[in-house]
Amino acid sequence: MADATQARQAAANAGAGVLTLEREAHTLADRLPEILINAQRIAHTVAHGLHGRRRSGPGETFWQFRQFQSSDTLRQIDWRRSASSDHLFVREREWEAAHTVSLWCDLSPSMDFRSHLAPVTKRERALLITLAAAELLVRGGERVSLLGLTPPSASRKATTRMAEAVLAHEGSEAQQATQPPKVTLARFSGAVIVSDFLDPIERTRTHIEALAADGAVGHLIEIVDPAEETLPYDGRTEFLSPDGGQRWVADRVQTLRARYQERIAAHRAEVRELAQRMGWSFLVHHTDHSPTEPLLSLIMRMQGSGADHRWQSQESATAEHLQQPEANR
Template sequence: MLTPEHLHALHNLPLAARMAAEGLLHGAHLSRRKGAGMEFSQYRPYQPGDDLRRLDWRLAARSDRYYLRESEVDTSLTVHLVLDATASMNHRDDNGLSKLEYGRLLCAALAYVATQQGDAVALTVLHPGGLRHLPPRADARQLPRLYHALATTDATGQFPDTATLAPLTARRQPALTICVTDWYEENGEVERLLTRLRAAAGEVLVLHLMARNELEFTFRGAVTFEDLETGQQLQLDAGQQRRAWQQQLQPWLQATARRARTLGFDYQLLNTADPFTDALREFLRRRARGA
C-alpha cells in the first residue's frame, strides 16, 4: 500500500484513489440477496401467491412440478461523504502533507470503493460560506464529478454555523455517512452536526484526522504555533512542553472516542502519515454489516 504522500505526489486524484483501493478490493464481492433480478441463482418450489411470471414452464413440462427461478440482485446503499474543509485542515505533517490533502485522497478512495461495490455516492464539502453538495448517484459520471469537487476544494475559515448546515441536516435519507474531520471545534459544533446527521440518515462513521507531528509532538526548539482559524499565536519551547502535551493529548483522544461512541457514532482515529488501509477496511466491514 503506497503512503499518502506518494499518492499525493502523483497529482492525479483518480489514479491515486484506484491505487489506494485496488489492494483491498481484491477478493471483495458485492453482497447479494435473493430476488427477481437478472442473474439466475437457483430454483424454488412454487408457493401460493408467488408471481406466476417467474415460473419455469419448461421445467414444469418435463417434471410435472412447479418451480420458480430465483435470481440474485446486488444490495447497495447510499454512501454520503462529508469532508471538513475548514482552515484547521491546512495543518501540515512533517511529510509535507496537509490534513485536507489526506482527506481529499481518503474521500476519493472511499468513493472509488463504494462505486465498485455498486453504491450511490454523495459528497458534501463543509465551508463557512456555504455547502458544496453533490447528491447521491450511482451512474458512471459520478466519480469524475466527485474527483473534480475534491480536487478544487480549499480549506478556509471556521466551521459553518447552524444556518449554513441546515440544508444538510434537513435531508432525511437513509445512508452510511462518513465524516472526515480533524474535529477542531470551539463550542461543540462538530458534535452537534454529527448528532443531527445521525438523526437524519442513520449510521455515522467519523474518521478523525490527526497528523503525526501532533500525535507524537515531533517539534523541536523554539516554536511559534498559530491557530489556523483564529490567527492567535503562541510561542513555546517544544522540548519543555512535549511531556505536558502528550499527557493532555491522550486523555483528550480517549474522551473524544468515548463521547463519540456514547452518542452512537462509529469512530476511528487516523494518523495522516499512515496509508488508508484501516479506513477502507472499516468501510467495507460496515458496508457488509448493513447490506
Template sequence: MVDLIPADVRSRLRGLRLVTRRAVGSHGLGLHQSHSRGAGLEFAQYRAYEPGDELRQIDWKLYARSDKFFVREAERESPVAVWILMDASASMGQADATRPDYSRLDAAKSMAAAIAHLALDQGDRFGFMALGDGGLTLLPPATGPRQRDRMLLDLLKIRTSRTFAQDNQLGPVWERVGPHDLVILLSDCFDEGAIGLAEKLAAAGREVLVIEMLTVAERDFPFDGGYRFRDPETGEELLADGAALRTEFLARFGEARERLRQRLTAVGIRHAVHVLDEPVDLPLRRLFSAHDAAEYA
C-alpha cells in the first residue's frame, strides 16, 4: 500500500499528541498515556479475577484448564473520536506550476493520514468524511491497524467533485459527529459551504479545527507577463498581466484571509494555514504543539 506519510514527517510525529480543550474523563483524546483496559471490543490481555469483577468477563474455558479465575480485558474505546473532514471540491485539485503533480488534495490526504497515525498511536478512534457534491465518502470512527488501512484505501480513491457538498448531502455529519468529538476540517476555505459547516458544528458545541490549504502561488503570486487565470469551480476566466495584478491580488487575498480568521475565531474555531511547499505536519504542530512549531520558523 502507498505510504501517504513522508518518512521525515513520520519521524517528527513521534511525541506529538492530539489534544482537545475539553476534559472528557480518565481516558479520552489526549488524556490517556496508554490504552485503557475494560469491557471493550478487541481482546487485550488476561488478569487475575478480583472481587467486584463481572462474572461474564471470566474466561470459563481457561478456568476449566487451569482451575483459576481469569478475566478477559479488552481495549476500552475512548469517549472522543477524531473526525477528519476533507473538502473535495474542484479547487482542492489545484497545484502549483512548479509541482503540478502535487495538489491541495494530495497534501490533505497526507495530512489526514498523519492525523490518523497520531490517533492510532494514542489509542483514539478516528473517522473520515470526504465532502463533495459528487457524493460523500464516509468511514465511521474506530481504532486499530485495520481502521488505518481502511482509511488509507479510501484516501487513495478520493477525487475532486465540482463543488463542496450541498446541505442536503450533509446529513451524515450531523448524525455521526458526537458532542465530545474533535473535528478537523481540511479545506482551502474558498467555498462558503465549507466555512458554514465549520461554523455550524462549532455553534452546536463541537470542537472544530480548520486547516486552510493554500498554493504557493496564492501566497507569493509569482506571475509575470500575460496569464489566463481560471476559477476551477465556476470556469470563469481572467486575462491579465501577472506583474500588474500582484500588489492588488496580495492585498485583497490577505484581506479575505483575515476576514476568514476573524469569522472562525468568533465562534471559537482554532485555525492554521498550510502552504504546499511546507511539511504537512507543520499545521498539526501549530495547533497541538506551539513549542515544536518553532523548529520550522
C-alpha cells in the first residue's frame, strides 16, 4: 500500500515538473520573438559607425569594385564594369578567413532572478546580449555558434537558428547547467561566455580553462542584478534558492550588508583574475543598465580597440559604489 502511494506521489511530482517546464517553455516562446527583435535592433544600433572584420582578399564571393592601380595586372580588370565609365575597375573578392566565435549564455534557474531594481531577469538580459553579439559578429563576416547547441555558421539566419535552438532545448539538462560544456576550442577561435558566475571559483576555473586550453581568446560578461550586489533590504527578509527548495530567513538583514558586499567583491576579483591570467577580457553588466553598453564594449574589444572605455569604467563605477558609505546610496 505504501509503495503504491509513493508511486502515485512520484507520478504526481513528475507530472507537476512537466507542467512547470511546459509553462516555462510557453513563456519563453512568447518572449523569444521580442528578445530576438530587440537583439537585432540593438545590434543595428551598435553596428552604426563600426566596421566589421570583412575585407578584400582571396575567395570566391564578390566584395567590391575599385579603380585600377598600376600594381594590378590586366587580367584583374572587370571590362564590363569599366565599359560604363571613363575609368578602369578591378573586381575584388571577399577574404574568406573568418574566425569562429562560440557563444554560451547561462540559462540555469539562478538566472531567473529579478529584483525590484531591475526591469528584466538576468536570463532575459543574458540571452539578449548573446543573440545581439551573434548578430553583430555575423554582420562582420564571422562564423558563430551556440556552444553545445548549434554548429558554426556565417548565415544571416544564424541568430534566428540560435533562438530556435534555445526554445527547442528548453528545460533540458544542458540549459540547467551553470557552466559551459568542457570542450577545447580551436586555436585562434573566440568565445563569449555570459553568466552570473556565482558558482564556486574552482568550478568556473575548470570549465573556462578547458575552453582556453589551445589558446582560444575569450570574453566573460558577468550579468548582475543590482540587488545581488548591494543587498538593499532591511529588517526580516526571507531568501529562497532558485528552485525554491531551500529557505533562509535573516532577522536584521542590513547587519549582513557590509560582509556580504565584501564576499561578492572578493568572488568577482577571483573571476577577474582568472580572465586576466588567460588573457581574456572581463565585463560586469547590471540589468538596470542599457544592454548596448556591454555589447559595444565587447565588439570594440574583439576588434582590438583600446577605446572600449566602458569596459573599465563600469567596473570602476561598481567598485566606487560598493565603497560608498551606506548613507550616500
